[in-house]
Amino acid sequence: MDTKIYHDEDADLNVLKGKKVAVLGYGAQGRAQALSFRDSGFDVTIGVRENGPSWKKAKEDGGMTVTTMDKAVKDADVVLMLLPDETQPDIYKEFVEPNLKKGAALDFAHGFAITYKLIVPPKDVDVIMMAPKAPGDAERQQFVEGFGVPALIAVHQDATGNAKKIALALAKGLGCTRAGTFEVDNFDYETKSDLFGEQAVECGGLSKLIEEGFQTLVDQGFPPIVAYFECCHENKLIIDLVTQGGMAYMWNVCSNTAKYGGLTRRDKVINKDSVAGMKEIYREIDSGEFKTEWRQEWANGLKNLHAMMDDESKLQLEKTGAEVRALFQRKAN
Ligand SMILES: NC(=O)C1=CN([C@@H]2O[C@H](COP(=O)(O)OP(=O)(O)OC[C@H]3O[C@@H](n4cnc5c(N)ncnc54)[C@H](O)[C@@H]3O)[C@@H](O)[C@H]2O)C=CC1
Numbered sequence: 001m002d003t004k005i006y007h008d009e010d011a012d013l014n015v016l017k018g019k020k021v022a023v024l025g026y027g028a029q030g031r032a033q034a035l036s037f038r039d040s041g042f043d044v045t046i047g048v049r050e051n052g053p054s055w056k057k058a059k060e061d062g063g064m065t066v067t068t069m070d071k072a073v074k075d076a077d078v079v080l081m082l083l084p085d086e087t088q089p090d091i092y093k094e095f096v097e098p099n100l101k102k103g104a105a106l107d108f109a110h111g112f113a114i115t116y117k118l119i120v121p122p123k124d125v126d127v128i129m130m131a132p133k134a135p136g137d138a139e140r141q142q143f144v145e146g147f148g149v150p151a152l153i154a155v156h157q158d159a160t161g162n163a164k165k166i167a168l169a170l171a172k173g174l175g176c177t178r179a180g181t182f183e184v185d186n187f188d189y190e191t192k193s194d195l196f197g198e199q200a201v202e203c204g205g206l207s208k209l210i211e212e213g214f215q216t217l218v219d220q221g222f223p224p225i226v227a228y229f230e231c232c233h234e235n236k237l238i239i240d241l242v243t244q245g246g247m248a249y250m251w252n253v254c255s256n257t258a259k260y261g262g263l264t265r266r267d268k269v270i271n272k273d274s275v276a277g278m279k280e281i282y283r284e285i286d287s288g289e290f291k292t293e294w295r296q297e298w299a300n301g302l303k304n305l306h307a308m309m310d311d312e313s314k315l316q317l318e319k320t321g322a323e324v325r326a327l328f329q330r331k332a333n
């Protein structure tokens with residue numbers, strides 16, 4: 001299946017000229033997208049809780065209307081649900097559904113709520129996705145530097161006939177058509193790949209690999225800072241090589257000792273049991289079991305999540321990392 005790729009020339013910011021773009025939420029994605037839309041000339045309204053931290057931050061950033069979510073949605077031509085996934089169904093019910101005007105576009109940066117039918121929009125609105133494939137800070141930084149991160153777009157519902165044009169205008173407004181914006185057939189492709197990637201590879205798998213590698217060396221009596229450089233700090237430099245020129249390039253830049261040792265021993269770490277684990281992760285995502293568990297965790301006040309985050313913050317790795325960053329800060333001053 002060929003994925004259609006779009007660049008600047010395929011998207012038109014004027015599609016949103018004179019239109020009201022309401023961004024609900026001002027966190028990682030909300031702030032990065034809203035500031036870039038503002039700088040791209042869109043009429044941006046931020047919808048957040050009155051006088052909360054996001055309200056104050058959005059006011060400080062300036063150049064946008066800041067109001068409550070219900071008021072932001074009223075008369076909006078595009079509403080971006082840049083709220084935590086777990087909060088979206090309730091916020092949609094209370095603030096969006098009663099105020100969303102006929103012919104508006106409802107946009108998501110991740111398809112969770114639509115894929116698992118936690119939000120079912122009316123038939124008379126466009127439902128689109130513009131999902132940047134990056135953390136918020138990175139996408140804003142690349143926009144400011146004149147480039148942009150890649151994004152996925154999808155159209156779930158095209159009531160006006162303009163759904164894809166609007167998704168592309170949003171992507172261009174965030175600089176994502178500079179790198180490349182990829183169209184996928186449906187929300188599920190983004191939702192399920194993103195959940196899998198963040199659980200099995202980029203957040204879950206990678207953090208565990210780093211933590212256990214670090215602990216293995218520390219348990220062998222290595223100074224924590226030595227273990228930190230080897231199992232954590234240097235990863236960015238290696239990944240930069242992969243990003244620059246692929247796996248072969250990374251291997252070629254590394255020593256032959258690293259090539260031989262890495263290629264002959266990596267299966268001791270990532271092996272058929274690990275792959276079976278990856279398949280189980282995907283099965284839980286695809287079946288909706290993860291969705292059900294995550295909804296239950298939200299209903300329980302995120303107790304387990306807070307406990308796990310507390311455990312993470314107490315790791316020796318974090319203490320050593322803070323010392324290293326302080327060291328580097330000294331160099332920067
Ligand atoms: N974090 C990231 O960089 C990425 C996130 N996404 C998606 O973007 C969407 C937004 O996620 P993030 O920006 O990470 O969210 P976030 O957790 O960074 O912040 C969301 C913002 O929503 C508001 N908010 C939070 N809880 C609220 C509540 N209970 N009631 C009302 N407002 C509330 C606040 O303004 C908060 O700053 C999600 O669908 C996520 O999956 C997609 C790509 C990357």
Ligand SMILES: CC(=O)[C@](C)(O)C(=O)O
Nearest residue numbers: 133134135136194198203
């Ligand atoms: C930053 C990103 O793309 C993630 C990991 O999917 C997310 O934060 O949900």
Ligand SMILES: [Mg+2]
Nearest residue numbers: 133134194198
């Ligand atoms: Mg992601």
Ligand SMILES: [Mg+2]
Nearest residue numbers: 110194195198
């Ligand atoms: Mg994600």
